[in-house]
Amino acid sequence: MASMDNTIVSTAMGNIVAELGGFDKFVWVTSAYMVAEMAGMPIFGKLSDMYGRKRFFVFGLIVFMIGSALCGTASNITELALFRALQGIGAGAMVPTSFTIMFDAVPVQQRGKLGGLFGAVFGMSSIFGPLLGAYITDHIAWEWVFYINLPLGVIALCMIAFFYKESMEHSKQPIDWLGAVTLIGAVVCLMFGLELGGKTFAWDSAQIIGLFAGSAALLAIFLFVETKAKEPIITYGLFKNRIYSTSILTAFFSGAAFIVASVYIPIFIQGVLGGTATNSGLVLLPMMVGSVVTATMGGFLMTKLPYRNIMIPTLVLLVAGTVLVTTLGTESSRLVVTIYMVLIGLGIGASFSVLSNAAIHGISARQRGTASSTLNFIRSLGMTVGITVFGILQSNSFTGKLSDAFAASGMQGGGDVSFGDPRELLKPETRANFPEEVLNVITESLSSSITFTFAMAVIPAALALLVSFFMGRSKLDPSAEEQVEGGFGH
DSSP, X not given: OTTGGGTTTGGGHHHHHHHHOOGGGTHHHHHHHHHHHHHHHHHHHHHHHHHOHHHHHHHHHHHHHHHHHHHHHOSSHHHHHHHHHHHHHHHHHHHHHHHHHHXXXXXXXXXXXXXXXXXXXXXXXXXXXXXXXXXXXXXXXXTHHHHTHHHHHHHHHHHHHHHOOOOOOOOOOOOOHHHHHHHHHHHHHHHHHHHHBTTTBOTTSHHHHHHXXXXXXXXXXXXXXXXXXXXXXXXXXXXXXXHHHHHHHHHHHHHHHHHHHHHHHHHHHHHTSOOOOOSHHHHTHHHHHHHHHHHHHHHHHTTTSOHHHHHHHHHHHHHHHHHHHTTOOTTOOHHHHHHHHHHHHHHHHHHHHHHHHHTTXXXXXXXXXXXXXXXXXXXXXXXXXXXXXXXXXXXXXXXXHHHHHHHHHTOOOOTTOOTTOGGGGGOHHHHHTSOHHHHHHHHHHHHHHHHHHHHHHHHHHHHHHHHHTTSXXXXXXXXXXXXXXTTOOO
């Protein structure tokens, strides 16, 4: 539920804005959820180490359900954004804690298998979200995009409340309040700067520069505070563990590369090739299948091969797939695009399952929540920064190429369409308004700007591959892990 709610709202936004109004504020509906979720991840991860997993998972689930119920009753876009922030707080507690509970409760011998299934679930939810959102919006009502969480949440709540028996002893420790406040402030300023920059305010405006400066200042304070706190939210000592630090970096870079493919391949298919699919759930199905295959396979192989030996070949596929999509053009066939998508899916899948296990390798049970939540936080940050930075590159490239093409041909084009947003060109009614020669120029420009963006995305994909070479020879060793846990079990 928590993972899917990042994307399920995207296809319902047209109906939501049409009913509630506030077109100028709709970006906050997604942003409020992401900001609250990301800010909460490391904090709730640390709290679960200190006071137990169950109470924070149940807390997150209840808050998420309350937020979901309120979202369906929102009467305007501002209310909806506030209720989405409440949902995000619940998700920030649930996502990292769910992984940590799995690591705690499952015997070490089964952890790889279950890790593969967890990875597959998260990979599928990110793609099925828009598909399910489109179906619910078209055939039921947009409110049920949120209400669907309630019956699922009740089932999960009952199962956790009655069947999850937590046996770990916890000692009350001081909460790092200053660290929590400065971390939340840094994330909020960064996210709002990325979301508003180039849209509501110019990138060089005082507002955006102020948000980025505020984020940098708060981050610096947070990093200093963590060196003095008795129980820091992020423990620097963890980064001395080579496999932990390399897993974190690999997640950051691979997440940035993968999100570019997830966003721009559907735009390429619909805007350049004239695909008929109207939501990314169907378009990205081949990528989803590929990611599920290697997520599951990676989980099974963890007890047999070092984490590095699983990540390197899969990340080679991610780099290869990203390089190949740079060769696409207006004459490319859907079959070729599908093959490239499968390669990218195969390349990213193992990171969902293998990196989650690698990040806690050799780490005591009392620090697992911190380790797992920091990985999820960094991966989400990589995706957010990635889609913002590459979105700017694509938009500037598209606008530049379009201006050059029209100037060279002497044609007039554009009208009232915002060419900075390629999604405008996905609408059949928009495309029908252009003469064929103008549409050809637009399509060529869109194609070359997207392939340029893919070429830039090769950089984080290659960095992820490079970092994975330094992961060492560690693998999931049940006997060694049991010694680290010191008899801890559920």
